Amino acid sequence: DVKVTQSSRYLVKRTGEKVFLECVQDMDHENMFWYRQDPGLGLRLIYFSYDVKMKEKGDIPEGYSVSREKKERFSLILESASTNQTSMYLCASKMGGETQYFGPGTRLLVL
């Protein structure tokens, strides 16, 4: 059974703080993704990675960066958090095939 975990379910941060969101998968998946989910906007892709140390911009990368030092771990970094980054963040992973598995999500509130 595929397991995708995220480091926190809820986070509260202040404007300007550096924020790290961690995602770990245990199925040796090549591809990992970070999305944000906002009401009425669906799931929007921030960044994805298809291999260790590789990263590609998604549809809304501004204000974010990522790190993939190990295959099982994909980190999303908010260098200087802003209130418009308050959202639900979802990590996902998959092998070369199509089925994508999601983590439980991190609800981030930036004050």
Next chain:
Amino acid sequence: GENVEQHPSTLSVQEGDSAVIKCTYSDSASNYFPWYKQELGKRPQLIIDIRSNVGEKKDQRIAVTLNKTAKHFSLHITETQPEDSAVYFCAALFGNEKLTFGTGTRLTIIP
């Protein structure tokens, strides 16, 4: 760029009736179309998917149809039950790695 449009954004149906959610996509090269269900407070989970070499796929009360010429695909839920209440997302695979999601449909089953 890649685009997936989903309609309606909200849908209420009487228990036992059918529900239909429709999506259109922009890239004729897309060849994989999954549907995800997200219950309140939970992660999105794959419920059914279809590949471009088939026009229809069914799994118990759920079916998906694909019209490649018109670039649209639909989710059909028959004999709806209260546990079908959730947000449903369609998606299309662009290239080999990246899913683009629709904006979601909130389905409410009225007892």
